[in-house]
Amino acid sequence: MHEAPPTPSGASTTPAEPLEHGLKQRHLTMLGLGGVIGAGLFVGSGAGIAVAGPAIVVSYLIAGALAMLVMRMLGEMSAAMPASGSFSVHAERALGRWAGFSVGWLYWFLLVVVLAVEATAAAQIAHGWVPAVEPWAWVLLFMVVFTAANLAAVKNFGEFEFWFASLKVGAIVVFLGLGLLAVFGWLPDTDPVGMTNLTGQGGFLPNGWGGVVSGVLTVVFAFGGLEVVTIAAAETDDPARAVGRAVRSAVVRILFFYVGSMLVIVTVLPWTAQQAGLSPYVKVLDSIGVPSAGQIMNIVVFVALLSALNANLYGSSRMVFSLAERGEAPRGLLKVSGGSPGKAGGVPRRAVLASVAFGFLSVLLNLLWPDTVFLYMLNSVGAVLLFVWALIAASQLRLRARLEREAPGALALRMWWFPYLTWLTLAGLLGVLVLMLTDADARPQVLWSAGATALVLLVAVGRQWRERRGRTGSGRKGSTLTGR
Secondary structure, three states: OOOOOOOOOOOOOOOOOOOOOOEOHHHHHHHHHHOOOOHHHHOOHHHHHHHHHHHHHHHHHHHHHHHHHHHHHHHHHHHHOOOOOOHHHHHHHHHOHHHHHHHHHHHHHHHHHHHHHHHHHHHHHHHHHOOOOOHHHHHHHHHHHHHHHHHHOHHHHHHHHHHHHHHHHHHHHHHHHHHHHHHOOOOOOOOOOOOHHHHOOOOOOOOHHHHHHHHHHHHHHHHOOOOHHHHHHHHEOOHHHHHHHHHHHHHHHHHHHHHHHHHHHHHHOOHHHOOOOOOHHHHHHHHOOOOOHHHHHHHHHHHHHHHHHHHHHHHHHHHHHHHHHOOOOOHHHHOOOOOEOOEOOOOOHHHHHHHHHHHHHHHHHHHHOOOOHHHHHHHHOOOHHHHHHHHHHHHHHHHHHHHHHHOHHHOOOOOOOOOHHHHHHHHHHHHHHHHHHHOOOOHHHHHHHHHHHHHHHHHHHHHHHHHHHOOOOOOOOOOOOOOO
16 A cells, blocks of 8 residues: 655654765755746746836736745745655655645656757757758757756756756846846936836826736746756755755746846837737847847756756756655666766666656747647646646645644744745635636646646545555554655
8 A cells, every 4th residue: 555755753854765966055056046037037028028118027927926826835845855856755754645646647748748949949049040951850859868968967957957057047137237237227228218108108006906816927937947847956965955945036036126127128119019929028129239149048048947857857857756655656767776886876767768858849839740649748747837726735735733843853944934824825826817718818738737736636636545455454544744
């Protein structure tokens, strides 16, 4: 009979997993910082500005606050009970096997489908630079390179992400600096912009609060990816301390980069100059006379896409490995590489290959049937991130009380104003889902995602029912945290 991964009473760590502890604090911090800074910010933010105007700053504040609260909850649980399955393990301990199984497989499916979008988009950019090489060849190259990196050692993943994130963060810092110089007229041949663009063209709220809400729906998914930090924490030397530091630093800095960027963009240029599908960063850089702004941002977006691809491959492999540990995925995926002189072991290579195999299938579907088969797959994960966040909040509600009762010393990182902010977060996530249902463009994502979730839940319940029928005797007793 399956048991939840044990958590010793009064301790903040779980028994060591057979994974390599090759990630350093700098890797984890940069992963949290750069993991969500991607094409959604550099390009997708234009759609948000087009519907909200200067008030997109408020939309990002609302969406960022939701993400920050979810990460604080996840950080609390991960610091107390580090595990490679992160929120899937927490959901199982808090709500039962059905929850751990469902959220784990849904998140894995989300990552391997989105991986195809990232690989294809990066290939299109590379094809523009080298037209002689077809997009499919670029996709193959990217997949092979990052598969090899993830198969070799976890520190390779960490180093890739560290430098990718450093480039993205550096690009935003430079952008913020140039933007502020432009606002105050300190660049050559420029006059001070002042606050004219924030109050003109219909004012700060040109489309009212309805525009702010539409902006939230547009940008909230750009914060997806922070969760990988807590998955990666299990492969550091001190998971509890590492995840606490990463969560504390990442959420504040990400809000600064996201909200700061939007404030600069809508201050330097009129919001009416922006349009969906075009990078507002390029428009701002062009307006202040930065040469080859388009190509510079193409490079940054290209790196952002490869960074996300790398992180998604890592996160999906660790999630399916954790599912296999708990008997929710084929046991053959538990095989890890053995160490040898000069080479690190503890890499779940079969889990990596299983994830990349489905990733290759997703890419193939995206190349062959982007507007039919792959579109249905993409819609089926469109709202999954919100479902995952909601289960994280529900899990924290239950686990916090048990931790305070059984292992109060493990609460090194605490959720603010518990339980009120947790309930407020759940209400906010429900509100976003309801608003998506009222939006014609977003409604298919909610409905398809709900269908995919219902299917996974049906499988989870069916598995439990079969196991209950097959029981021969004693059930599990003891601590609800330890699972023993």
